[in-house]
Amino acid sequence: MRGREQQRAFETLLREHQRIVFKVVSVYARHPEDRHDLTQEICVQLWRSFPSFDATRAKFSTWMYRVALNVAISQMRRPPRQEEPLDPQELEALGGTAEIAEQDERLDALYGFIDQLDPLNRALILLYLENRSYAEIAEILGISETNVATKISRIKQKLRNQMTGATPVGA
Structure with missing residues (x-):
């Protein structure tokens, strides 16, 4: 897979499994800027690592969790910012606000x-x-x-x- 085809495949898989990124980010980052930075860094690392993804060795979701968690754990070394609650859009992306509101x-x-x-x-x-x-x-x-x-x-x-x-x- 090369170029445009690889990019389309990556974007499709990322869209299908984006909740993994949101869940990892919600556990490892509290401040909105930290959540944004961590989301971006995870996506960049997923893209950089995508050529080495081997579907015969692992499911995409398993591989994605591994990359996302490694990035999140690495980011934890940074000093934390003031804690703020997740905004409604992020809550919705995590599975809806009804359960979380309760x-x-x-x-x-x-x-x-x-x-x-x-x-x-x-x-x-x-x-x-x-x-x-x-x-x-x-x-x-x-x-x-x-x-x-x-x-x-x-x-x-x-x-x-x-x-x-x-x-x-x-x-």
């Missing part, structure tokens, strides 16, 4: 918990909440399925402890 304190607490996770665990929980299989999470993050299961179990326990106010064993 957020309660528990959901806010969950987002706060996710914000406190290190970059790898943040990526892991994002993919888990997307109902990705352990095998797919392992492939995207480059870790074993056993490691995925262990990390998810630990994150869930830590969340349970935080939500119930329990003190973890050994703390």
Whole structure:
């Protein structure tokens, strides 16, 4: 595939899977300018990496998550800006404002918990909440399925402890 044909194929796939970019951006960036910058950087890196995408080795969505998460984790090294809520257009792109508008304190607490996770665990929980299989999470993050299961179990326990106010064993 060369030139125009490659560009059309990329644009089609990007359009079909754009929600992946929006979800990764929503987890890793809070300030509007940071979200915009991260979205642009992810798209640029996807385009640069597209010639190396091999559909026989991975689904496009898996490959796209891998690239997007790598870019987002790299961007986390930058100093954060003042937090602002997502604007209505971004909320709509993430799946509609109806569900998001009904957020309660528990959901806010969950987002706060996710914000406190290190970059790898943040990526892991994002993919888990997307109902990705352990095998797919392992492939995207480059870790074993056993490691995925262990990390998810630990994150869930830590969340349970935080939500119930329990003190973890050994703390």
